[in-house]
Amino acid sequence: MTISSRVSETSATGFRREDHLPDRLSVATNAVSSLIARAYEDRFGLTVPQWRLICVLAEEPALSRSDIAARTGMDKVTVNRAALGLSRRRLIRRSEHQQDRQSHHPTLTLTREGTHLHGEIAPLALAYEAALISGLAPSEVAMLKRLLARLQGAAQALGGYPAPRATAA
DSSP, X not given: OOHHHHHHHSOGXXXXXXXXXXXXXXXXXXXHHHHHHHHHHHHHOOOHXXXXXXXXXXXXXXXXXXXXXXXXXXXXXXXXXXXXXXXXXXXXXXXXXXXXXXXXXXXXXXXXXHHHHHHHHHHHHHHHHHXXXXXXXXXXXXXXXXXXXXXXXXXXXXXXXXXXXXXXX
């Protein structure tokens, strides 16, 4: 069934924002991101996109901005802004692409300071996650992760994009 045929089957009068799953996901994401953003900003001077970029580079040490955008679901402008801020703070460095020195897609890597900062923040991120899921049973957490992955895959397929890799929170 296509989106067009689903639209004709539903009535706009039955639409309730609080029952609309995409809206609920967005509101929940914003609430979690705002909570975590305050902690990262207050204690470490980082934005959420900067933290995500650091996390990705901690897992895969040399990536292009396009690769980071694909792995995090952030748009390229957001990745570029995050990278610029981190570069100014000397938390990441830009280097030539390892396979193609003529490439116009330089790779980004964490500096020693960036790696140290990741090691300092990661326990805090895990503590926030633990607090957020503390009211859920382990089986519910596992199910939530599976369902989110399936929803993300469905959204990617509907948008005509390849399924993304795992992302950082």
